[in-house]
Amino acid sequence: MRVDAHVQFRDVSRFRYPCVSDDSPLRRNYLPEHLAPILRRNRFEGAVAVAALTTPDETRWLLELAGRHDFVAGVVGWADLACPRLGHVLDEYQCHPKFKGLRHPVEGEPDGNWLLREDVIRGLGELARRGIPFGLAIGPAQLKLVPRLAERVPELHMAIEHLGKPPIAHGGSDGWASDLEAAARLPQVFCTLSGLITEADWSGWNPGQLRPYIAHALGVFGPERLMFGSDWPRCTLAGTWKEVLAAFTQAAGPLPMPTREQILGGASTRFYGLAAAAS
DSSP states (O other), rough: OEEEEEEBBBBBOOOOOTTSOOTTSSSSOOOOHHHHHHHTTTTEEEEEEEOOOOHHHHHHHHHHHHHHHHEEEEEOOOOTTOOOOHHHHHHHHTTTTTTTEEOOGGGOOTTTTTGHHHHHHHHHHHHHHOOOOOOEOOHHHHHHHHHHHHHSTTTEEEEEEGGOOOOOGGGTTTTTOOOOOOHHHHHTEEEEEOOTTTTTTTTTHHHHHHHHHHHHHHHHHHHHGEEEEEOOOOOTTTTTTHHHHHHHHHOOOOOOOOHIIHHHHHHHHOOOOOOOOHO
């Protein structure tokens, strides 16, 4: 099936979203009933909802939504990796069949080596023991830490979100390309092709600007470990959901159908184990 591997849902009456200003177009509800018709029109059968907030309450809400909407094939939630009670929280989450992983906004941590802290490593070790994937919400500065993290927790399956946020708006790589290649040498690491149009100039981007970054990702990861994601609704700051899909199609160029379908759903279905949840 075709899967959008990175979407968020928002309910401004239920949660406060600190990173969204009061005058932002994102300061409104974005719910499954808003996304479902978009996916249907574009022949996508499923989506993976990822946490926007660092609170278990939002993860519980996302799991409730997934229970009510069949197309929400999986939830990547949040939990405090450094908390001594992490195991109890994971026990709760894993009671839900659509719980598929955890993520953390590592890029926003003041400690540049947060990923390698001993208490965080213990938490990530617990994820690895349970077979729970981890979403790496990182920028170029943290991308170089991925091989070191893999050395510490070799059984942890990881997904680098948004290609590690390459500097598309500046048109350079600034070490991003070599760091992504080093991460790609690790077979347990996947990557999401998401969030790229908002790393470009929001009002002046075009698919050609994305092409070298997508080509590099394809070259080092291959289609089997690349997952298309729209980054909806944040993508709407720079373009519509359909424009994100069209940008990927144009930037990637002509691909054999099996290669294209791996990126548009095969890789994410395998990484998150979505088949059972979406059946």
